[in-house]
Amino acid sequence: MHSSATFLIEFGAIILGLGLLGRFAGRFQFSPIPLYLLAGLAFGEGGLLPLGTSEEFVAIGAEIGVILLLLMLGLEYTATDLVSNLKTQYPAGLVDAALNALPGAAMALLLGWGPVAAVVLAGVTWISSSGVIAKVLGDLGRLGNRETPVILSILVLEDLSMAVYLPIITALLAGAGLAAGSATLAIALGVAGLVLVVAVRYGRHLSRFVSSDDPEKLLLVVLGLTLLVAGVAQQLQVSAAVGAFLVGIALSGEVAEGAHGLLSPLRDLFAAVFFVFFGLHTDPASIPPVLLPALALALVTAGTKIATGYWAAKRAGISAKGRWRAGGTLVARGEFSIVIAGLAVTSGIEPRLGPLATAYVLILVIIGPLTARYTEPVATRLTTRHRQPTIPAADTPQDRDLVPSPDTPIDT
Structure with a gap:
């Protein structure tokens, strides 16, 4: 009884x-993710007031949080959208992976953590935070900007890559050999391909089967189906998060919209619990030794994300200002970087990886909204000063017509 009350x-x-x-x-008006991580640090190992009886339940809630994060992400996209993005934007996805995964892998190898930790840290630095970026775009009123579809395409490709990446690191962290790891990846790719085919050809039928006018029944069916598929995926040595992501992709139309509205509060609750759980398993005393590497990695990968967005927007024919806005918006890392690092922390491959990932995400989740807002004006000012244009004197009426008027609109 006393234990129940304490819990x-x-x-x-x-x-x-x-x-x-x-x-x-x-x-x-900033993301609560860093505050949730700090709360976990305060009440975890080596914190101010370590938790006792509730930690096991928090661990279960954190696992549900990861599943709901990936489910809600999948609900944002249809299978048709995903196939279209793969066909048109895959070069930007390849550039994104090369520029942003390699610094993380290089840092892990420089620190002597080994190849498995290098693959994990590559994922941490690669994936931008869809949640933080979506909120920033809404707060800045940029949802209708020309560069926004480019930003969303890169995020979609990153999210798609999770279906391949997560099974790979799951096999690596489990210590599976080449044969077992290849089998796990083959199963994951086969399941992903099957779900995409079913979603494209039979998505309407599946959505009709799940659909219900009663919100309670819709919530129970979607949530139950997601947890069931996630459990089966995990039993097959495929990440539960990948299973949840594929369920979200398979659902579309009114079912996806209705499920999104019903599940959003649950996602926010359990996602917050997940961030706290990650912080609980990070000793605050372990962060200062990795703070400098985390800061260096944050600065490097902030620059590579800006370069990624700039290149992708330029490829899409966006103006220079839009290119800088696209790059600055992609800087934030968040939920998925922590998900990837959480898998490594659970496996215990490298004790310093969790603290470094925590510090890294804290830095970029704070810097991200700032780069989204100020990268374009700062870049415009610097390039203007560098060019130092000279305007010829207007001695004749014809010359005066060539001089830009202060009221002339500037292309944005």
């Missing part, structure tokens, strides 16, 4: 604290 007090305090932190972040 309720601890878990209730966690949820209340997360709610207050979320309100604080919303008031100042």
Whole structure:
């Protein structure tokens, strides 16, 4: 009885604290993710007040949080959209992977962590935060900008790559040999391909089967189906998160819209619990030794993300200002970097990887909204000063017509 009361007090305090932190972040219009991570650090190993009885339940809630994050991500896209993005934007996806995964892999190797940790840290530095970026685009009123489809295409390609990447690192972290790892990857690719084919050809029938006018029944069916598929995927040595992502892709139309509205509060709750759980397993004393490498990695990969967005927007014919906006918007890392690092922390391959990933995400989730807002004006000012254009004197009426008027609109 005493244990049950302690659990309720601890878990209730966690949820209340997360709610207050979320309100604080919303008031100042920034992502609450760093606050959730800091809360986990405060109440985890080596923190101010370590948790006791509620930690096991928090671990289960964190796993559900990962599943719901990937499910909701899949609901954002249809299979047709994904196929279209693969055909038209794959060069940008390849550039994105090369520029942003390699610095993470190189850092892990320089620190002597070995090839498996290098593959994990490559994923941490590669994947941008879809949640943070979507919020930033809405806050800045850029959803209708010409560069926004380019940004979303890169995010879609990154999310698609998770269906291949997660099974690879799952096999590596489990210590599977070449044969077992290849079998796991083959199963993952086969399942992903099958789901995409079913979603394209029979998506309407599947959505009709799941559909219900009763919100309660729709919620239960979608959530139950997602957890079931995620469990089966994990049993087959494929990431549960990949299974949830594929379920989201398979659902479309009104079912996807209805499920999105019903599941959003649950996702926010369990995702917040996930970030806290990650912080709980990171000793605050372990962060200072990796702070400098994390800062260096953050600065390098902020630059590579800006270069990625600039190149992709230029390829799409966007103006220079739009290119800088696209690059600056892609800088933020967040939920998926922590998901990838969380898998490594659970496996125990490198004790310093978790603290470095925590510090890295904290830095970029704070810097990301700032680069989204200020990269374009700063770049415009610097390039203008560098060019130092000279305007000829207007001695004749014809010359005066060539001098730009202060009221002349500037292409954005």
